[in-house]
Amino acid sequence: MGKKIPVILVEDVDTLGNKLDIVHVAAGYARNYLIPKRLAVEASERNLKWREQMLAKIEAERQKELKKAEELREVLKGKVITIPVKVGSNNKIFGSVNALLLAQALKEQTGFDVDRKNIEILEEVKTPGTYSARIKIKPDFIINFTFEVVPEA
DSSP states (O other), X not given: OOOEEEEEESSOBTTTBOTTOEEEEEHHHIIIIITTTTSEEEOOHHHHHHHHHHHXXXXXXXXXXXXXXXXXXXXXXXXXXXXEEOBOTTSOBSSXXXXXXXXXXXXXXXXXXXXXXXXXXXXXXXXXXXXXXXEEEETTEEEEEEEEEEEOO
């Protein structure tokens, strides 16, 4: 069995771990595969300092994102987002109300830019009325809100 050495992963590696993890691998595997393919760097003092800086930067970004999400939650508390749509004579909506439409309405009415992929409409929207949706910021951070579909003037 060869000697194991610590390396810092620079990218996610399926069999080993995630970016910035410190893993112990065979010296040959590190020297001949991980380091030349730029998947890892030697866990030297200098690289460990770099890792700490990167982790701090990631944490700062996460905190900033969470603060923005909290602000959005406060803005949406008790607010109803209005979406004007074309309606036929039978009170049915032409087209559909989707996450993209909701994201645009959120930007216009709150000033917050929300990725449409994070918006989930909880029921099918076929007629004008009040509906529920949620924004999934993280698995444990969900913002529920209400939107109203109204006929265009």
